[in-house]
Amino acid sequence: MVNERSVVMALLLTLITCGIYGIYWFIVLTNEVGTLSGDHEFSGVKHFLLSLITCGIWSIVWAYQVGQQVAKAQQQRGYPANDNSVLYLILSIFGFGIVVYCLVQSDVNKLA
Numbered sequence: 001m002v003n004e005r006s007v008v009m010a011l012l013l014t015l016i017t018c019g020i021y022g023i024y025w026f027i028v029l030t031n032e033v034g035t036l037s038g039d040h041e042f043s044g045v046k047h048f049l050l051s052l053i054t055c056g057i058w059s060i061v062w063a064y065q066v067g068q069q070v071a072k073a074q075q076q077r078g079y080p081a082n083d084n085s086v087l088y089l090i091l092s093i094f095g096f097g098i099v100v101y102c103l104v105q106s107d108v109n110k111l112a
Helices: 007-016 020-037 044-053 057-076 085-093 097-111
Strands: none
Touching: 007 020, 007 097, 020 044, 020 057, 020 097, 044 057, 057 085, 057 097, 085 097
16 A cells, blocks of 8 residues: 655655654655555665665665656556656766655655
């Protein structure tokens, strides 16, 4: 089941908790995208651990992959597929990963 989450509240909680809520948000958001796209191997814990092990480099790969997964979920539900993979990749490379979370959460909310 996918829950609609307020982007502003999630962002504020991430800032207030010094990033701890951001870890939870990353894991849950990734799981929800995997559920929506039908790819049950697209798991939040797996991507979080890979990001941790690679000192954040995997999060750049995740940003690209999550864009593709969201587009796949949109296409499966009959919405026009917006493949923002490259945008998410560029934002992540330049250190704006939190913006990627917000954009993906916005797309997930539309699909929920």
